Amino acid sequence: MNKVLNIATVFSGIGAPEQALHKLGVKHKIVFACDNGEIEIKKDVDEIRSEISNIKPKDVNDYIKKIYASSGKHNYMKDSYFANYDINEENWYEDIRFLDGKPYKGKVDIMVGGSPCQSFSIIGKRAGLEDTRGTLFYDYARLIKDVQPKVFIYENVPGMLTHDKGNTWKVISSVFDSLGYKVYKSLLNAKDYGIPQDRTRLFVVGFKDNSVNFEFPKPIKLKTSFFDYLEDNNSVEVKHYLGKKGFEFVTNPKYRNRARINPEIIQTQKANQQFNWNGDFVFVPYEEIANNEKILERAYVSEWNGRRGVIRQLTYRECLRLMGFSDDFNVVVPNVPAYRQAGNSIVVNVLEAIYKKIFEAVNIYED
Numbered sequence: 001m002n003k004v005l006n007i008a009t010v011f012s013g014i015g016a017p018e019q020a021l022h023k024l025g026v027k028h029k030i031v032f033a034c035d036n037g038e039i040e041i042k043k044d045v046d047e048i049r050s051e052i053s054n055i056k057p058k059d060v061n062d063y064i065k066k067i068y069a070s071s072g073k074h075n076y077m078k079d080s081y082f083a084n085y086d087i088n089e090e091n092w093y094e095d096i097r098f099l100d101g102k103p104y105k106g107k108v109d110i111m112v113g114g115s116p117c118q119s120f121s122i123i124g125k126r127a128g129l130e131d132t133r134g135t136l137f138y139d140y141a142r143l144i145k146d147v148q149p150k151v152f153i154y155e156n157v158p159g160m161l162t163h164d165k166g167n168t169w170k171v172i173s174s175v176f177d178s179l180g181y182k183v184y185k186s187l188l189n190a191k192d193y194g195i196p197q198d199r200t201r202l203f204v205v206g207f208k209d210n211s212v213n214f215e216f217p218k219p220i221k222l223k224t225s226f227f228d229y230l231e232d233n234n235s236v237e238v239k240h241y242l243g244k245k246g247f248e249f250v251t252n253p254k255y256r257n258r259a260r261i262n263p264e265i266i267q268t269q270k271a272n273q274q275f276n277w278n279g280d281f282v283f284v285p286y287e288e289i290a291n292n293e294k295i296l297e298r299a300y301v302s303e304w305n306g307r308r309g310v311i312r313q314l315t316y317r318e319c320l321r322l323m324g325f326s327d328d329f330n331v332v333v334p335n336v337p338a339y340r341q342a343g344n345s346i347v348v349n350v351l352e353a354i355y356k357k358i359f360e361a362v363n364i365y366e367d
Contacts, residue, residue: 003027003365008104008147010034010096010113010140014080014341017112017153019325020351030085031108034093037075038340041067045097057100061093068094076337083332096139101146108147109364114155114346115140141175144206151358154204155346158187161202181206184214188354190324190347191265192219196226197322199268199347203354207362214361217353225264226280229321233284233312234292240313241299242281247311249277251304261304261311266322269343274313275336285309316342324348 005028009017012033021028048067052060068075078092093099115136144152154176161169176183183206190199205214242250250259259277260267266280273279286308289295299310314322316331319342331338358364 004029005364006031006107006109008032008108008111008149010099010111010143011115011136012081012113013077013345014325014329015085016323016325016346016348017110017351018085019329020348020355023324023326023348024352024355026355030087030091031104032091032093032099033081033085033087034096034099035075035077035081036068036094037073037077039068039071039073039075039094041071041095043067048098052098057103060098060100061090064094064098076333077341079333080331080337080341083330096136096143099139099143101143104147106148108149110151110153110358111144111147111149112153112155112351113140137172137175141179144179144181148208150208150364151362152181152204152206153351153354154206156202158200158202176204176206179206180210181208182210182212182214183207184216186216188216188350189219190350191222193217193347193353194220194222194224194349195322195324195347196222196224196229196265197267197269197347198265201346201350203350205354205358209362212362215357217357222265226262226266226322227264229318230282231315231318233282233288234295236312236315238294238298240315241295242277242311242313243298244300244302246277247300247302250281250311251302269319269322271340271343273319273343274339280314282312282314283307283309284312319343324350324352 005021005026007017007021007028008031009015010033012035015033018028018030048064052063055063075094081087081092140154160172163169173183183204185202185204187200188203190197203216207214249255250261255277259279259281261281261283263280269279283304286301289310295310299312301308301310304311316338317327319339320329320331321327323342323345324347333341
């Protein structure tokens with residue numbers, strides 16, 4: 001692969017699709033990316049659309065960015081993205097609803113994204129694109145229609161298939177069909193693709209070329225465990241060690257569905273992981289930190305499974321590793337967004353496996 005692959009992402013997060021290409025060694029160019037950093041603007045959408053109809057198309061992106069800036073909230077997602085990927089400001093968008101895909105028509109090889117699972121208030125007789133208006137999925141599908149990428153990848157939670165008694169998926173599936181793409185779907189679990197995390201997600205892959213025959217990657221034997229992704233305990237920041245209340249919470253059998261300690265395979269990472277003692281935690285035997293005064297000043301020492309020691313959170317780096325991100329990924333945001341961004345991402349290893357099968361199915365670099 002000597003040519004450059006052109007990729008575009010929406011609901012871009014911290015760039016799992018871009019990270020997968022980076023790990024595969026595939027040369028690529030980011031055509032555009034879009035994420036609002038979980039910021040909600042109060043201004044009415046129809047009012048904004050009315051306002052931008054009176055300005056030049058080239059000025060719309062800057063206008064939307066000013067609206068988001070006026071919210072007083074910071075887009076930490078953008079900080080992480082720009083710290084790790086090569087993208088120009090003009091190709092970064094804050095809001096998919098106001099992203100015009102027409103200028104990018106024919107310029108994208110692969111487009112990746114996954115909209116929030118929302119209720120569809122109107123299900124028309126044809127279940128076409130217009131039937132999804134008012135949802136962010138509409139804008140994802142609209143971009144496919146306007147941009148015409150050679151391939152698209154759509155990711156979502158498994159519940160998308162059963163949401164609203166299956167009506168949501170019925171609409172989404174019909175919309176994909178109406179766009180003229182040959183579509184494949186499958187549920188893939190991260191633990192089947194090299195990452196010890198029990199995380200199942202729905203993946204939809206669509207090809208503009210209807211002659212393509214595609215197969216999702218087959219599961220592989222898991223060769224690593226949770227412990228292979230951990231940092232040295234003595235080098236972990238002291239703030240990650242639990243005090244008495246936290247120790248007693250995560251070791252209480254009553255809360256085993258919320259917190260687990262030293263699992264071989266972790267549960268699904270989530271946006272609220274490590275907060276209020278949710279997620280997976282590390283038990284550290286006392287002898288490993290016996291000479292570390294800073295840890296002993298912070299941590300509560302007690303027993304778990306018959307051993308004396310302390311318990312700590314997963315670090316940001318460990319959470320990223322367990323999502324498939326390499327250690328050259330720069331963490332540049334504060335505590336809360338660092339954990340949220342990892343938990344909200346896509347497992348990179350799964351995307352790597354999907355990319356490989358896409359490259360086998362179609363010559364993505366053909367003009």
